Amino acid sequence: xxxxxxxxxxxxxxxxxxxxxxxxxEDGKSIIDDWNEQAPEWIxxxxxxxxxxxxxxxxxxxxxxxxx
Numbered sequence: 001x002x003x004x005x006x007x008x009x010x011x012x013x014x015x016x017x018x019x020x021x022x023x024x025x026e027d028g029k030s031i032i033d034d035w036n037e038q039a040p041e042w043i044x045x046x047x048x049x050x051x052x053x054x055x056x057x058x059x060x061x062x063x064x065x066x067x068x
Contacts, residue, residue: 020032
């Protein structure tokens with residue numbers, strides 16, 4: 001039963017890879033090409049979210065100067 005499960009999982013993965021790398025007739029690009037074009041925008045958004053999260057956390061965890 002385990003071998004059948006891995007065979008089905010492998011076939012699904014192979015189909016998925018084939019689907020995202022297949023070129024479209026309209027523009028000759030694939031889903032992977034679209035992701036590669038949009039990656040810089042996503043990276044900039046992720047950097048903004050990271051900076052916002054760090055600022056929120058650092059505002060909460062400011063060290064007290066008068067502790068003894």
